[in-house]
Amino acid sequence: MTFFGVRYETADFGDVLDRVQGIFTDLFLALPNVILGVLAFVVFWAISWLVAKLVRAAAQRAGQPRGLQVVLSRLVAWSILAFGLLVALTIIFPTITPASLFGTLGVSGVVIGFAFRDIFQNLLSGILILFTRPFRIGDQIVSSDHEGEVIDIQVRATRVRTYDNRVVVIPNSQLYTERVVVNTAFDKRRLSVAVGIGYDDSIADARTAIVDAIAALPGIIDDPAPTVLVTSLGDFSVNLEVRFWINPPNRREALEAQDQVLEAIKKALGDAHIEIPFPIQQLKIEDGSARTRKREAE
Numbered sequence: 001m002t003f004f005g006v007r008y009e010t011a012d013f014g015d016v017l018d019r020v021q022g023i024f025t026d027l028f029l030a031l032p033n034v035i036l037g038v039l040a041f042v043v044f045w046a047i048s049w050l051v052a053k054l055v056r057a058a059a060q061r062a063g064q065p066r067g068l069q070v071v072l073s074r075l076v077a078w079s080i081l082a083f084g085l086l087v088a089l090t091i092i093f094p095t096i097t098p099a100s101l102f103g104t105l106g107v108s109g110v111v112i113g114f115a116f117r118d119i120f121q122n123l124l125s126g127i128l129i130l131f132t133r134p135f136r137i138g139d140q141i142v143s144s145d146h147e148g149e150v151i152d153i154q155v156r157a158t159r160v161r162t163y164d165n166r167v168v169v170i171p172n173s174q175l176y177t178e179r180v181v182v183n184t185a186f187d188k189r190r191l192s193v194a195v196g197i198g199y200d201d202s203i204a205d206a207r208t209a210i211v212d213a214i215a216a217l218p219g220i221i222d223d224p225a226p227t228v229l230v231t232s233l234g235d236f237s238v239n240l241e242v243r244f245w246i247n248p249p250n251r252r253e254a255l256e257a258q259d260q261v262l263e264a265i266k267k268a269l270g271d272a273h274i275e276i277p278f279p280i281q282q283l284k285i286e287d288g289s290a291r292t293r294k295r296e297a298e
Helices: 013-061 066-092 098-115 117-132 172-177 203-215 251-271 288-297
Strands: 140-143 146-153 157-162 167-171 180-182 189-197 227-233 238-246
Touching (some): 066 117, 117 157, 117 172, 146 167, 157 172, 167 172, 203 227, 203 251
Antiparallel strands (some): 140 146, 140 180, 146 157, 157 167, 227 238
16 A cells, blocks of 8 residues: 555554464463462462561570561561562563572672662671670660660661650661760769869878768769779869769769769868869069069169
């Protein structure tokens, strides 16, 4: 057929119908494989759910923390589901062999690994933190510029509540590779405050007055006992460091203990007539005539 000088071939609708019929025939023939593949994946999903519950119960009986229980159960479930998906794909598409499928997944895994490197790093760090447990939920930690109480340890990040009631989400890779100070790692914590006394006062009398004053305070434990050390001989005072221990070692108790100790030290030194000196500077001012006479004398 010619139209506007261009020759077109007449469409053969018989071929089109044959192709459509062939597509539906292939789909009908593949339907049993699809059903078997879906059933296989459902079976693996049920197995993963059951095994995850068993793993979580075993971890709970072993005394593992809640975060580690969740991570272990999810890792086992994901592994079983991934294997079930591979089995389902090989059933639905018989031309796909396990070797070719694993080869494709290997190349894809490398690409995905480079694209999501930070996410996988945080994931691995979170798993290591949950296994090694350098800190736990409820501990008070210091990481970089952040300080607060750990309220949740997730696979990707750790949530810390600051002392002014804000939440900081810290990536697990940072917590695992950088320095972290755990203030509540032990049941006791040592604190210290600085105080100065005059050069004319007795260090022994000041030490006795300070130790007797703070030893009777609530929250200050007597084992180890409070101590007073001379740290330096300053320009205006003899500088002392007062060391004492508290239990529990929480932030609130630490601030309250320091407040009580400083108040008790001030009262005890005042009662013992021991001076807490202020910085004193002497200024010598000469008028112009005095400087002139001094130059003439020279």
